[in-house]
Amino acid sequence: MFNNTRIMFLFILSILFFSCSEKKINSIQFKISGITDSIYNGSYVFLANDELLDSVQIVDNRFDFMGTVKSPTYSRIFIKATSETKWFWLENTKISFFIPDHDFSNAMVKGGKAQEMANLHYTKNESLFRSIDSLYNVYSIKVNELSLEEKGHIRALSRSLSDRTIKNTQDFVRTYPNCYESILTLNANRRSWGSEMTDNLFSKMADSIKETKYGKLLKRYLSLHSNLEIGDNYIDFEQENMYGEIVKFSDLKKKYTLIEFWASWCIPCRESNPKLMELHRKYNKDGFEIVAISLDENKQKWIDAIKKDQLEWINLTDYKFNDNAAAIIYNVNGIPDNILIDEEGVIVNRKVDAKTLEVKLESDLY
Template identity: 35%
Template structure:
């Protein structure tokens, strides 16, 4: 079963519209930022949007501007010393992630090559470029092996060897990220990285790296999120007792996990946008129908951010078990408590509250339930 990993930064593209705003010299804040850019190859009146790269829930642009004579100008003010944005066309055919500070920044890009645009004037953007340079060789190697794996006629041995090399490269990529964070404790890019990967790297590594951060980084919005992860995370293991939490159902009822102690509970982490989750749902429906009258319950925690998508997926897939969510994506409290870094994922909890399985699917789950309930 393929798992979708939760990477809510430059790996996740944000979409949305906005009310168009005309930029003039009179409304450029003197203590904010001005982003002046060249956009070669774009037709006049092409709209460019500037959105907060971290705010996937509202998708509300900070500013927008028309391209006129291959030039544009955007402005605004940010509360943080530095903040990551996405500059994009409406259809996302062209986009570029940019770190901005409250100063003048220049942008030089070209249609079809927006991600390779040159950005000058932002110290944080320079730091991010250093990170990208550090990661370039390992990413190219990953792409090369991934392309080879797409070739036909590979033997099982050849495919296994390539997969082994790819996994080693993923591990090297992780170590390079960790090395960057460790060597740049005062960079907001490091704080951003650690916030994104905290549940992947685990509590011990996160605590160590966070402890070396500058006071400014600890006080940043990313620092606050990392602190929240460290406060909440229990990362319960096999053989340990479940960690309790309370969340809201679709109809607004407060549900606590311990309400179901005395039953065998599958704690299922999923989302409407998760393809592998949705593919597995028919199998879980069959399992649930077979065992629900024998003391089995599913408590599903959605990592959705949009209520309508969540509710429609429940109805369409015929999921009749308990559903809860905070509609805040991977910041879901239960996901932080249990150290979830990719979905689908689940924990099987016995009647006495002991965790007796993780990420069980299909026949593996059926066999374990048969042992516990028959």
């Protein structure tokens, strides 16, 4: 109780300190004024987003950043040597940043309108998050003492709490459609919520929100996404090979073509490559092809993985991670994943394992 009171007192004190600062900042600039626990004295704290990377040293438990952003930008503050990070909305205004007991994940941020809505969003689920964390801690600590019935009860309760957070989050987006927090949240959950709900919520948003970075990503997603199933015809696409050439998928398909979704950083993907290579070498001459679509963003890491794994099949990417066009078209929610297409262009299998694939090829190609 005393610790929580101390934290709140320091946070209020920090806000008063920031508001009484002698230097008045320009109305088109941001100024982040942070207070941390003394453990971080002398360390460097970083501010980062897609367009910015800056760092300052913490002195006397304080740090400051100043600059300009074109519009509210989802950003993070972190200490490079640790995994501690706090995401927040960076806006051209005064922003107070207080880190209680060097706990970045629970940092208190007070800023502009976008951050105000983010804080409101968090409060909708705060108690549920704490309940889920408590269940996780109980399960982790007492896992060997719990009966099967007790474990099942905890898992069921956890799922119920998670479902409630999802509903609360959807209600938030529905209630406050025209804020940056809502468009960010909708884009982040587009796959798990499904295209129908995503499209419905997106349609209620103002044009100004739809033209933000996340709004444009959602427009692209909704225009590309399809609910293809086994028995449906494939949808064509084109991407870049490792030599920078644009290649069209329809020019590559054979009697059987496996579209394999992977990435250099995906360990299960890399582990499955040797067996797939065996099948490719054995059946390629008889009409089997693999077209591997990487979700990599870094070209060199992608190429290095291709060379290290000695991947002789066709490798393509558009360097857009989860926004890879082919991954959106084929509703890829995690990797590894794959689609098997026959010579007529019909999808005949999904998430097919190497053993099942081998039986199929051995039966149909010989």
